[in-house]
Every structure is written in structure tokens, then in C-alpha cells.
Amino acid sequence: xxxxxxxxxxxxxxxxxxxxxxxxxxxxxxxxxxxxxxxxxxxxxxxxxxxxxxxxxxxxxxxxxxxxxxxxxxxxxxxxxxxxxxxxxxxxxxxxxxxxxxxxxxxxxxxxxxxxxxxxxxxxxxxxxxxxxxxxxxxxxxxxxxxxxxxxxxxxxxxxxxxxxxxxxxxxxxxxxxxxxxxxxxxxxxxxxxxxxxxxxxxxxxxxxxxxxxxxxxxxxxxxxxxxxxxxxxxxxxxxxxxxxxxxxxxxxxxxxxxxxxxxxxxxxxxxxxxxxxxxxxxxxxxxxxxxxxxxxxxxxxxxxxxxxxxxxxxxxxxxxxxxxxxxxxxxxxxxxxxxxxxxxxxxxxxxxxxxxxxxxx
Numbered sequence: 631x632x633x634x635x636x637x638x639x640x641x642x643x644x645x646x647x648x649x650x651x652x653x654x655x656x657x658x659x660x661x662x663x664x665x666x667x668x669x670x671x672x673x674x675x676x677x678x679x680x681x682x683x684x685x686x687x688x689x690x691x692x693x694x695x696x697x698x699x700x701x702x703x704x705x706x707x708x709x710x711x712x713x714x715x716x717x718x719x720x721x722x723x724x725x726x727x728x729x730x731x732x733x734x735x736x737x738x739x740x741x742x743x744x745x746x747x748x749x750x751x752x753x754x755x756x757x758x759x760x761x762x763x764x765x766x767x768x769x770x771x772x773x774x775x776x777x778x779x780x781x782x783x784x785x786x787x788x789x790x791x792x793x794x795x796x797x798x799x800x801x802x803x804x805x806x807x808x809x810x811x812x813x814x815x816x817x818x819x820x821x822x823x824x825x826x827x828x829x830x831x832x833x834x835x836x837x838x839x840x841x842x843x844x845x846x847x848x849x850x851x852x853x854x855x856x857x858x859x860x861x862x863x864x865x866x867x868x869x870x871x872x873x874x875x876x877x878x879x880x881x882x883x884x885x886x887x888x889x890x891x892x893x894x895x896x897x898x899x900x901x902x903x904x905x906x907x908x909x910x911x912x913x914x915x916x917x918x919x920x921x922x923x924x925x926x927x928x929x930x931x932x933x934x935x936x937x938x939x940x941x942x943x944x945x946x947x948x949x950x951x952x953x954x955x956x957x958x959x960x961x962x963x964x965x966x967x968x969x970x971x972x973x974x975x976x977x978x979x980x981x982x983x984x985x986x987x988x989x990x991x992x
Contacts, residue, residue, distance in 0.1 A: 632666040634939060637698040637904070641676040641720065643913025644923035645704020651925040651976040652702055652932050655948065658980040659936075662987035663944045671698070675720055677708030686719030692727045700935050701906035702928075707913035718770065721908075725763055728903035730896035731794065732801045733761035734934070735879040735910065740926075742957035743887035743966060747862065750885075754863040757882055758809070760802040761875030763896055765794045766826075768872040788871075790826040792833065799837040801899055802869035806844050809867060814846040817854050817870035817878065830871070855881060883910060890924030890965040891956070893931035895938065905938055907931040917964075921971040924963040926952060929979060951982035 636656070640649040653670055660667050673694070675687035686706070688694075695701060706721045707713065724730070738756040739745050747755070769789035776782045799816075806814035816834045820827035831848065838846055849857060851874045857864065858881060870878055883892035889911045896906040909927030917923060929952050936945035955961050955978045962968025963975060 633669055634699040635669045637695050637701040638670050638672045640704040641706045642708050643705055643915045643918045647923045647972050648925045648928040649704040652928040658983045659944050662983050677711050698904045701904050703906050703908035705913040709915055725896050730898050731764040732897040733763035735759040735894045737882040737886050739886050740956040741953045745887045750862050758867050759875050759879045760869040762798040762872050765789050766872035795833045803841040803844055806867035807841055811866045812844050813866040815868045816848045817851050817874050819851050888965040891926040893927055895934040907935040922964050923972045924965050925972050925975055951979045954982050955979050
């Protein structure tokens with residue numbers, strides 16, 4: 631029997647509620663599916679760890695994760711700690727330390743969820759956003775000088791390398807090629823950013839020649855926001871820089887109904903290191919500890935985790951359970967306009983998994 635080693639990092643805020651919910655669902659899947667089990671190791675890194683140790687995670691924390699098969703992450707963010715410390719000290723330290731250069735964010739309207747685009751049907755919004763996850767605007771290159779003086783200066787540089795752009799473009803074209811529509815939109819801003827983004831465009835043209843069966847187009851990032859709202863059916867797979875995709879994927883999740891349902895995977899496609907899977911909703915301290923957090927984004931992230939591990943049947947079972955639960959308005963959490971609790975949604979998904987296993991055994 632396969633045994634998968636899973637690192638669980640709840641992090642901050644509602645991450646401490648949705649990651650345990652994710653573990654509960656994974657245990658239900660393992661009990662229902664023969665052939666694999668999970669060995670969970672939890673890490674208490676985050677804001678509380680920072681207050682005690684002066685760092686979001688240990689200096690050698692990556693070594694503790696290196697031999698894991700995957701990482702399930704909650705959120706990073708604490709109202710009492712500057713955001714750049716929480717982000718760079720934990721999530722980005724893992725993403726960049728393990729060269730998880732492909733951030734993949736599927737978006738679609740799940741059954742029973744009323745998205746804000748009233749003229750948009752479920753088949754009109756079925757996207758995957760590929761975010762370059764290792765360089766670009768979040769390369770961390772820059773600095774400050776003369777702080778507190780009238781001549782104070784601060785810089786953040788967007789750094790793009792040919793190697794980095796080539797690999798994310800190739801990943802995006804290959805992903806688009808695997809989807810039924812074989813359609814890719816390359817998001818850019820080369821009209822204003824005339825060096826790195828022009829190289830981004832040139833490399834897209836070059837890589838496209840490797841994928842003659844993929845239809846692709848180019849869209850300025852500002853125009854892409856309007857296109858997502860006005861013409862969602864014209865989009866399928868989208869590739870964008872670290873900053874652009876960060877913004878567009880939150881818009882995509884909102885258009886699909888809620889940030890609470892949106893998943894993401896920070897992927898090392900070469901599988902040199904463990905990949906990390908997480909909901910995108912953030913720490914949401916305003917509802918922390920109240921049992922109101924929507925765990926669907928975490929469950930969908932677990933679907934991506936299972937697919938990454940090659941457990942496609944289990945991933946499909948979980949996705950079907952998620953869709954059955956979202957189809958019931960009585961099981962909608964507050965972000966979806968309902969009154970269900972984290973525990974109720976989790977129990978309903980587990981019950982659906984159990985029912986599916988029983989029907990197959992009958």
C-alpha cells in the first residue's frame with residue numbers, strides 16, 4: 631500500500647481551521663479508497679511562531695519538508711505583523727526555496743453557486759490561470775535608502791530571465807494542449823513595460839512554434855480584466871507574470887462566486903522538490919475561530935494534490951463530492967450567502983465520499 635508523506639502547515643487565521651478540515655477529508659478518502667494512506671506531519675509555522683522565535687519558520691525549515699510527497703498549506707498573514715514579513719518569511723520562502731515556479735489556479739462555477747456574472751453559464755467560465763511563481767515582480771530585488779529623509783528612495787525591480795520565461799511558457803502551452811479547447815491567452819503589458827515584457831512576448835512567439843495545435847492570443851493585462859467580465863467564454867488557459875496573475879486570479883475567483891472556493895497549486899513540474907497546495911482566500915482574521923470559514927478552496931486544493939500524486943480516481947471522487955455539496959444551498963457558508971459552518975461542510979463532503987464508496991462496493 632502506498633504511503634504518502636504530507637506536510638501540513640496551517641499558518642495563520644482560518645488556515646488553522648481549513649487545513650485540519652482538509653486532513654479530515656483526505657483521511658475519509660484513504661478509508662474509502664484502497665491502495666494508499668497518508669502520513670501527516672504538522673508544522674506550527676506562522677505568526678505565532680514568529681512572535682516566539684522572531685522568524686515565520688526555522689532557518690532549516692526547508693530541510694524538514696524536502697522529503698515530503700506534498701505540502702498542504704493554509705494561509706500566511708497576521709494583522710500584527712507586516713505583510714512582507716509573513717509572506718517572504720513563510721510562503722515565498724517555501725515556493726522559491728523549492729523552485730515551485732508554476733502556480734496553477736483552476737477556476738469554474740461550481741454547481742449551486744450563483745456567480746456575479748448573470749449572463750454567464752457554467753460552461754462559459756472554465757479557466758486555468760498559470761502564474762509565473764519564481765521571479766518577475768516578486769523577485770525581491772530592490773531596496774531603500776535615506777529612510778525618513780526628503781530624498782528617501784525605494785525600488786522594486788521586476789526581474790525576468792529567459793530560462794524562467796521559457797519554462798513557464800512551455801508549461802502553459804503544454805497545459806493548454808492537454809485541455810479540450812487547446813486555447814491559450816498570454817497576458818502582457820509590453821506597451822508600457824518595454825524591456826522585460828517585450829522579451830516575455832518574444833519568448834511566447836518562440837515557444838508557440840513547439841505547439842502548432844494550440845491556438846493562442848495576446849492580451850494586455852488591463853484589457854484582460856474587462857475580457858474576463860465581458861467575454862469569459864473566449865478564455866480557457868491563461869498565462870501571466872507573478873503580479874499580473876496574482877491579481878487576475880483573485881478576480882477570477884470572485885467571478886466564480888467566492889475566493890473561499892478557489893484552489894491553487896505551487897508546482898515544481900520537474901518533481902525535484904515537494905509541491906505545495908493551498909486555498910487562495912488568505913487568513914481572514916475577522917472570522918477566525920468562529921467555524922465560518924469555507925473549506926471548499928482547501929478541498930479543491932486537495933483534488934489538485936491528489937492529481938499531482940497520480941491518484942486520479944480519488945481526485946475525481948473528491949471533486950464529485952465537492953460539487954454535490956456546493957449544489958445544496960443549505961451547505962453554503964457565509965461567503966456564498968449561506969449559514970453553514972466549516973464542520974457541516976466538511977462532514978457533508980466526507981459523507982458523500984463514504985456513500986460513493988458504498989455504492990461502488992454494492
